[in-house]
Amino acid sequence: MNRRAVLAGAGSATLAILAGCVFTDGEVEYDRGDIAVVVDGEPVDLSADRFQSENVENDSIAFHLHEDDDYWYMEGEEPVTFAEGLDLLPHFAYAQRDGDHVVTIDGTEYDGSESGTELTFLVDDEPVDPTEYEVSDGDDLRLEITTET
Structure with missing residues (x-):
């Protein structure tokens, strides 16, 4: 069954349930915030269908x-x-190797142990350790990756 067709024909409460958001007593229960991933100054288009839950x-x-x-x-x-x-995002992967961050996006690996590659994880413009920082409602998440090009 085509999930988009089901979503298009559903009411708002059903739409949110099918899309992954949970309703309790008519209210949606979830945390949310902004997110950006930037590679060498170019933002990754996170609005692309391949990244979307639907x-x-x-x-x-x-x-x-x-x-x-x-x-x-x-x-x-x-x-x-x-x-x-x-x-957890489709087409993304996170790993840690010998204490260095490694992020894969659409099959391209960015390894923080490689010379000239830097991965910076920011929450509300402050650097964080992504393995320790628990995301909370309203957080502005940003991953900046720079490579020697």
């Missing part, structure tokens, strides 16, 4: 993106860390 089979309600806005969404009883959140 358009992928391997989406996660724990941390995800939706069509029609530029927010991250987090649901569930336990918050995720910044690193876990990135790892």
Whole structure:
């Protein structure tokens, strides 16, 4: 069944449930905030269908993106860390090797241990350790990757 067709024909409460947002007593329960990923000064288009929960089979309600806005969404009883959140997004992966951050986006690996490659994780413009920082409602998340080009 085409998920988009189901979503298009659904009412607002059903739409949110099918898209991954949970309603309780008519209210949506989720945390959300802004997110940006920038590689060598160029923002990754996180509004692209391949990153959106509605358009992928391997989406996660724990941390995800939706069509029609530029927010991250987090649901569930336990918050995720910044690193876990990135790892849950389709076409993204996060790993740590010998203490260095490694992020893969659309199959391209950015390894912080490589000379000339730097990964900076920011929350509200402050650097954080993405493996320790638990995301919370309203956080402005930003990953900046620079490479020697």
